[in-house]
Amino acid sequence: MPKPRKELISLDATPYYHCTSRCVRRAFLCGTDSFSGKSYEHRRLWVEQRILLLASIFTIDVCAYAVMSNHHHVVLHINKIQSQQLSNKAVCQRWHRLYKGTLLTQRYARGEKLTKAEQASVNNKLQQWRNQLCDISWFMRALNEPIARLANAEDKCTGRFWESRFKSQALLDEKALLACMAYVDLNPIRAKLAATPEQSKHTSIKKRLSAMKQQQRPPKALAKFIGNPREPMPQGLPFQLKDYIELVDWTGRIIRSDKRGAISQQLPPILERLAIQPQQWLTLSTQFESRFKSLVGVKNKLKEIALAMGYQRTPGLANCAALF
Structure with missing residues (x-):
């Protein structure tokens, strides 16, 4: 039996979550509908602008996002400390x-x-x-409801626009967070909508790369990369931005090689630090949603959190044990 949303999102487990919403039936969020031939490409900007607006209002950091043709992804961090300091x-x-x-x-x-x-x-x-303001359910509600109203008004119809409220996955450790962020940023490349990360429109990786190219500060609306874990640990993503960009670029090149299995020996240092094998990484960064359920992380952490959250069985144990 599915667990209630309030039991799936818990700060005691992790502050990081991957959330996704998908359109109903033949409804198209963005892109060109092959059934009707109508273009909804302009709606991508609606969603991206809404995500960035909410990031400046909620005490929730946006780590990664991607706006696709009939769904969108966001990787979120609940910033409880910021919430308490307001x-x-x-x-x-x-x-x-x-x-x-x-x-x-x-x-x-x-x-x-x-x-x-x-x-x-x-x-x-x-x-x-x-x-x-630090509740993911409210964040997703504030994201999806206005988009649904705009889309229904444009389509001159009423009724449900989103398939369900939203789906979420708890990211229990650094490996799960890194894999999920890369999975989200590489969505357009896997869908063959873009050849490189810098061409992936309406994604967080595109936003970060554009700022770097123009020698601007990192976008305020996106979570900061603060480097490798240390004490005391500042607020932000526990990776180097340079390492992450190299990793996404390297992974994208492998994906675009039609999965022939040719693994470059020039592995990004971040994989070595997290002790992730190249073949495991490719599986993680291309099959994240299909391989994992509501909890994602290393085996020991997964068991600990599943027990604390009242699961009778540990969800996704076999896949997490094999890939982390």
């Missing part, structure tokens, strides 16, 4: 960028004087919003 004013301002709020919170935002009872009511509401 002032009440900042929480109110962020929430009002998405929603109207209440009459009392609007008065509070304008700096009007409130009675003790009114202030207490506002404080309760702000605490609720603080929790929701």
